[in-house]
Amino acid sequence: MGLYGRPMRxxxxxxxxxxxxxxxxxxxxxxxxxxxxxxxxxxxxAICARAGYTRGAFYVHFRDRDAFLVAVMERVLGRFFxxxxxxxxxxxxxxxxxxxxxxxxxxxxxxxxxxPLPGAVQLHRLLEACARSPQIRRRFGSLMQEAIAxxxxxxxxxxxARTVRGDVDPVQVGLLLVAVAFGGIxxxxxxxxxxxxxxxxxxLRLVARRPARA
Amino acid sequence: MGLYGRPMRxxxxxxxxxxxxxxxxxxxxxxxxxxxxxxxxxxxxAICARAGYTRGAFYVHFRDRDAFLVAVMERVLGRFFxxxxxxxxxxxxxxxxxxxxxxxxxxxxxxxxxxPLPGAVQLHRLLEACARSPQIRRRFGSLMQEAIAxxxxxxxxxxxARTVRGDVDPVQVGLLLVAVAFGGIxxxxxxxxxxxxxxxxxxLRLVARRPARA
DNA sequence: GGGCTCACATACGGCAGCGTATGCGAGGGC
DNA sequence: GCCCTCGCATACGCTGCCGTATGTGAGCCC
Numbered sequence: 240m241g242l243y244g245r246p247m248r249x250x251x252x253x254x255x256x257x258x259x260x261x262x263x264x265x266x267x268x269x270x271x272x273x274x275x276x277x278x279x280x281x282x283x284x285a286i287c288a289r290a291g292y293t294r295g296a297f298y299v300h301f302r303d304r305d306a307f308l309v310a311v312m313e314r315v316l317g318r319f320f321x322x323x324x325x326x327x328x329x330x331x332x333x334x335x336x337x338x339x340x341x342x343x344x345x346x347x348x349x350x351x352x353x354x355p356l357p358g359a360v361q362l363h364r365l366l367e368a369c370a371r372s373p374q375i376r377r378r379f380g381s382l383m384q385e386a387i388a389x390x391x392x393x394x395x396x397x398x399x400a401r402t403v404r405g406d407v408d409p410v411q412v413g414l415l416l417v418a419v420a421f422g423g424i425x426x427x428x429x430x431x432x433x434x435x436x437x438x439x440x441x442x443l444r445l446v447a448r449r450p451a452r453a
Numbered sequence: 454m455g456l457y458g459r460p461m462r463x464x465x466x467x468x469x470x471x472x473x474x475x476x477x478x479x480x481x482x483x484x485x486x487x488x489x490x491x492x493x494x495x496x497x498x499a500i501c502a503r504a505g506y507t508r509g510a511f512y513v514h515f516r517d518r519d520a521f522l523v524a525v526m527e528r529v530l531g532r533f534f535x536x537x538x539x540x541x542x543x544x545x546x547x548x549x550x551x552x553x554x555x556x557x558x559x560x561x562x563x564x565x566x567x568x569p570l571p572g573a574v575q576l577h578r579l580l581e582a583c584a585r586s587p588q589i590r591r592r593f594g595s596l597m598q599e600a601i602a603x604x605x606x607x608x609x610x611x612x613x614a615r616t617v618r619g620d621v622d623p624v625q626v627g628l629l630l631v632a633v634a635f636g637g638i639x640x641x642x643x644x645x646x647x648x649x650x651x652x653x654x655x656x657l658r659l660v661a662r663r664p665a666r667a
Numbered sequence: 668g669g670g671c672t673c674a675c676a677t678a679c680g681g682c683a684g685c686g687t688a689t690g691c692g693a694g695g696g697c
Numbered sequence: 698g699c700c701c702t703c704g705c706a707t708a709c710g711c712t713g714c715c716g717t718a719t720g721t722g723a724g725c726c727c
Contacts, residue, residue, distance in 0.1 A: 254673070254724055261674080279493035282714055295676045298716075468694055472704070496684055509706045512686075 262300045264290040269311040278308060476514045478504040483525040492522060 268290035272281035283304060287297050301307040482504035486495035497518060501511050515521040 257724090258674070277491065277493060279491060283716095284714070293676055294715085296674070299674060303716075468703070471694090475704080497686095498684070507706055508685080510704070513704060517686075 258300075261290075261292060261296055265292065265297060265300060265307070266311055266314055269307060270315060273308075273311060283307075472514075475504075475506060475510055479506065479511060479514060479521070480525055480528055483521060484529060487522075487525060497521075 265286065268286050269281075272286050272289060275281075283294050283297055286307075287293050297307070301310065479500065482500050483495075486500050486503060489495075497508050497511055500521075501507050511521070515524065
């Protein structure tokens with residue numbers, strides 16, 4: 240063991256590797272802390288401790304707390320949008336895909352999730368919290384619109400077209416599905432036993448020309 | 454003017470009236486501050502200043518910051534649930550009612566809202582933030598379920614029955630609508646030009662047996 | 668391998684916010 | 698009308714957190 244109980248990194252590590260590893264550990268710790276307690280509460284000490292470092296290391300990698308926030312959200316939102324886009328583009332069977340996406344969102348256990356996402360509740364908390372930062376919002380607003388538009392287009396494309404009414408704006412449907420996922424998460428946070436996956440599938444079934452079991 | 458620029462209360466006010474007025478001002482200031490900055494950031498000094506008092510007055514009315522939080526959320530959630538329930542119970546024309554409700558949620562201007570609610574963004578922020586308090590969640594979880602169940606039942610009752618597929622669980626529809634409202638608000642916060650009212654109406658139109666403009 | 672560099676830890680000053688103790692002036696019972 | 702009560706303001710100590718300055722040991726160039 241190294242100083243202060245932190246495991247000694249494998250001997251003879253390159254400086255660049257070590258540095259990237261440290262930064263990565265700090266970002267991961269930030270994601271975890273912010274997801275649990277929001278963006279305001281966690282102290283730099285708590286974050287650094289969780290990563291196994293001290294503030295000395297922190298200020299090597301980030302100018303201040305705000306810069307760190309941006310870095311963390313860049314990571315989280317990047318993965319989130321990638322997942323949405325991938326889900327949308329691959330939507331051959333929209334109902335199944337959306338259901339899986341919503342289930343993934345709802346899954347709190349990261350390992351069990353087919354998406355590289357933190358749990359839904361944590362993600363929602365991060366998004367909600369970061370919405371208060373105009374800087375972050377400016378940075379990611381267009382990205383989010385793009386992602387949702389793709390989901391909407393996927394709704395109108397491929398096999399999906401068969402299951403959706405012709406007279407409904409696909410972008411609106413995409414928005415609707417994302418909104419359901421988000422809203423369901425909000426309900427989950429307030430203690431309502433809401434199932435985003437089930438609700439999304441219900442929504443899609445409603446969108447379909449004929450009820451699924453008719 | 455009284456000391457510190459605060460307008461002198463009308464002379465000869467009863468102590469009880471004065472006390473209730475002070476408490477009310479603090480709660481209102483708390484709602485405004487928490488809605489703008491979340492539950493963590495606003496300082497007691499800022500809240501008291503906004504209400505036109507100091508922390509000395511605060512500690513006359515509330516044991517500590519947490520007790521104040523509970524009092525504020527009790528007010529906000531109480532009105533919120535009342536509105537949901539009233540909307541649900543009065544839902545003769547569900548599409549119009551839900552649309553109005555969603556519009557009210559989306560309206561940031563309190564005066565323009567037909568509901569006694571703060572703006573949607575603020576409300577969502579409060580709900581999201583309070584979700585981190587197990588105490589508050591325990592206190593209001595059942596209330597929220599009840600409110601949503603009522604909306605769902607209203608969906609199946611009255612004229613609403615005419616416009617909803619018979620094979621859809623009304624409670625699920627209620628959950629769906631509330632989820633759409635919440636999710637739309639979340640989207641709004643991230644900068645997406647989402648219209649909860651329009652989306653809710655779209656969702657309801659999808660639920661209806663025939664498209665509205667068919 | 669000697670010395671420089673750099674990643675990180677430790678130490679320090681400062682500030683903001685909370686909760687308490689105390690002061691003060693205006694209601695309200697007698 | 699006197700004095701007690703009480704609602705509110707002021708003053709103070711304390712803690713937690715941030716950002717900086719400084720120390721130190723391990724990589725890296727020659």
